[in-house]
Every structure is written in structure tokens, then in C-alpha cells.
């Protein structure tokens with residue numbers, strides 16, 4: 001498969017009788033920002049920890065760069081991880097924290113890289129200040145710098161904007177986009193879709209340990225676009241009228257009685273008049289716009305019904 005950097009097939013993690021992650025599939029392409037979205041307890045951290053090699057899957061397969069996980073040890077070294085809070089020493093400076101980590105990683109001559117990383121995360125002027133005086137946002141940025149030591153290809157971030165103030169959120173978001181522009185593939189989890197919506201190129205919707213849907217940002221935007229919803233006696237009967245008479249090509253038959261029209265030029269009055277003229281019975285017709293949050297809720301509710 002072209003450009004797949006991580007391939008996850010049937011990944012499962014159980015703790016006793018509790019299944020935290022159930023047979024998940026996810027294929028991540030190089031250069032994507034994948035947003036893992038799910039409520040608290042959905043299984044996001046467990047999935048990230050398995051990808052990071054911090055916990056072992058109960059079953060399933062993880063392939064990195066098209067190599068099986070059995071050979072993947074070196075891959076874990078090419079992955080930067082910030083799960084929960086970074087383990088920082090508050091009585092040491094930002095530079096010293098990174099230096100200690102670099103030594104632990106076997107990178108003794110990392111001073112140049114550390115200075116570059118401090119600049120990348122916007123801490124270059126306060127590299128010598130003790131971490132105990134840092135705000136949460138500054139600590140998160142230092143945590144990201146720590147995850148970037150050793151120049152990984154993939155960065156895993158578990159709820160990196162949790163608890164940050166609006167300014168901190170903007171800074172982390174800008175940093176993530178900048179890192180991605182420079183070629184880094186990023187997996188980022190959140191329970192707030194709106195926060196991911198500004199940066200993710202792909203979404204993986206997780207609910208009660210299951211992968212409900214993997215959808216590109218473009219597809220999601222399309223689904224959340226304004227549309228005209230038609231409740232009809234028979235949706236099929238409207239198709240020739242839409243296509244031939246109204247020249248509408250962008251529509252979708254949702255079920256036997258429901259049809260969505262996405263065409264931005266389409267007008268309710270014109271559609272209803274033309275359908276009636278051609279003998280198509282209309283029960284209702286209205287404009288509808290779904291927010292990202294509504295879409296996410298609808299998908300997880302559907303998944304919840306399947307569980308019930």
C-alpha cells in the first residue's frame with residue numbers, strides 16, 4: 001500500500017473482563033494529522049499506548065513502515081510520544097530537562113538539536129529558566145520538544161490541549177501544524193472534536209473501544225455542509241427530476257423516503273415546484289446544517305444503539 005506508515009489490523013486490548021480496545025483497524029498515511037476522537041474512556045489512550053509500544057496488544061497486528069511489529073523495535077525509536085504529562089524535573093531548566101533525556105536516549109552530543117528544538121517550540125528565550133515557573137502550555141510545549149528528540153517520523157500526542165487556556169491551545173495547534181508542514185506524521189487524541197477540526201486531516205471516531213468510522217477531513221466537511229433534506233413518498237422517483245429537469249448532480253439517497261441535495265445553487269422553492277409538477281409526492285423539504293460535534297454525536301449514538 002503506498003505511503004502507509006502505520007497499519008493496524010484487528011488490534012485488541014483486554015484488561016480482565018474489560019475490553020478497552022476491540023478489534024480496531026486503522027491505516028495511517030505518511031504526512032497525515034490523524035485525530036483520534038472519542039469520549040472519556042473510549043479507548044484512545046490505550047490505542048496510542050499500544051502504537052507507542054508502551055503496552056502489549058492482547059491480539060491483532062501492528063505494522064510499521066510495512067514491517068511486522070516483531071521487527072519493529074527500531075520503529076519505536078523513530079516515534080515521539082507525549083502520553084499524559086511529560087515527566088519533567090521542575091527544579092531543572094528546559095534545556096537541562098532535554099539534556100537529561102538526550103543522555104538517557106544515548107544522544108550525548110545533542111546540544112545543537114536541543115537548542116533547535118527549544119526554538120521550534122518557542123522556548124528559546126527561556127531555555128535556562130526552571131520548569132517550576134512554567135505555565136501548563138509551556139510545559140506541554142517542552143513535552144513536545146522532548147518527544148521530538150532524536151527526530152522521530154511519527155509523533156503521538158494524547159490530549160495535548162487538555163486544560164490549556166485559549167492562548168495555550170492556539171500555540172500548541174500552530175506548533176502541530178508547523179511540525180506537520182515539515183513532514184512529521186502526527187496522531188493526536190481529543191474528546192473535543194471542535195479542537196481537532198482546525199488541524200486534523202483525518203478523523204478516527206472511537207466509541208466504547210470500537211473504531212466507529214475513519215473519515216478524511218474533506219469527507220467530514222462535505223457531510224457537514226449545508227444540505228436540503230427532502231422527505232418524499234418515494235426518493236427514487238425524484239432522481240430523474242433532479243438530474244434532468246433541475247440539473248442537480250450532487251445529491252444522495254439516504255433511505256427509501258429521504259434524499260439530500262448538496263448542490264450549493266439548489267433552491268427549495270424551485271425543487272418543490274418541479275417535483276410537484278412531475279407528480280413526486282413531498283412530505284417535507286428544509287435546509288439543514290450539521291456541526292462537526294452533531295455529526296460525532298450522531299455517529300457515536302448510532303454505534304451505541306448497535307451495542308444495546
Ligand SMILES: Nc1ncnc2c1ncn2[C@@H]1O[C@H](COP(=O)(O)OP(=O)(O)OP(=O)(O)O)[C@@H](O)[C@H]1O
Nearest residue numbers: 015018019020038039040041042043044045046047
Ligand atoms: N490498566 C487498565 N486496567 C483496567 N482498565 C483499564 C486500564 N487502562 C484503561 N482501562 C479501561 O479501558 C477503557 C479505555 O480507557 P482509555 O484510557 O484508553 O480511554 P480514553 O479514550 O483514553 O479516555 P480518557 O480520555 O478518559 O483517558 C476505560 O474503560 C478504562 O477504564
